Amino acid sequence: ANFVVSTFVVVEMADxxxxxxxxxxxxxxxxxGSPVANAIANQVYRLFxxxxxxxxxxxEDTLAFRRTVFYSFLLSYGFSFLSLAVLYFLPRQKAEAxxxxxxxxxxxxxxxVTVAMLSVAFIYSLMVNFMSMFPSTMCLEFAGGDGCxxxxxxxxxxxxxxxxxxxxxxxxxx
Numbered sequence: 001a002n003f004v005v006s007t008f009v010v011v012e013m014a015d016x017x018x019x020x021x022x023x024x025x026x027x028x029x030x031x032x033g034s035p036v037a038n039a040i041a042n043q044v045y046r047l048f049x050x051x052x053x054x055x056x057x058x059x060e061d062t063l064a065f066r067r068t069v070f071y072s073f074l075l076s077y078g079f080s081f082l083s084l085a086v087l088y089f090l091p092r093q094k095a096e097a098x099x100x101x102x103x104x105x106x107x108x109x110x111x112x113v114t115v116a117m118l119s120v121a122f123i124y125s126l127m128v129n130f131m132s133m134f135p136s137t138m139c140l141e142f143a144g145g146d147g148c149x150x151x152x153x154x155x156x157x158x159x160x161x162x163x164x165x166x167x168x169x170x171x172x173x174x
Contacts, residue, residue, distance in 0.1 A: 012097050025114060032121050039128035042144030045072060051146070 007023075014022035050057045050065045052072055057065045091097040131143035139145035
């Protein structure tokens with residue numbers, strides 16, 4: 001049903017000859033919502049204590065963790081209800097949509113800004129979601145982790161030993 005309604009919107013918004021382009025942009029915008037929401041959720045929910053990402057918290061099931069889960073649901077549903085405010089800006093009926101289309105100004109910058117915003121949203125969600133999948137990057141705060149351990153896992157290639165006093169070892173980095 002959602003697909004049929006969005007297709008009707010495309011019919012009303014598109015001019016003759018660019019229906020495919022308008023349909024592609026509107027479909028891209030609709031399909032980017034979920035990956036962008038997941039990326040933002042990864043970054044926001046890492047701030048909650050006790051951590052929602054830790055499976056031990058689900059097993060222990062403390063009162064503090066239940067409160068954290070409650071706040072996460074409250075935040076999620078709060079943003080869902082906040083999105084209803086956008087309905088105010090939509091046309092009420094087909095006649096109003098056609099009137100806006102006929103009377104509102106058209107500028108190429110609107111298209112450029114739309115494509116730029118969709119591109120940034122796509123790249124952002126792709127980066128954060130892929131970084132949160134791999135063990136080497138899932139610990140990064142940008143990917144929703146708690147921060148990676150900064151202790152080096154390998155021995156340094158060069159060491160400053162006090163036994164070597166020749167000039168060639170003095171040129172090596174510490």
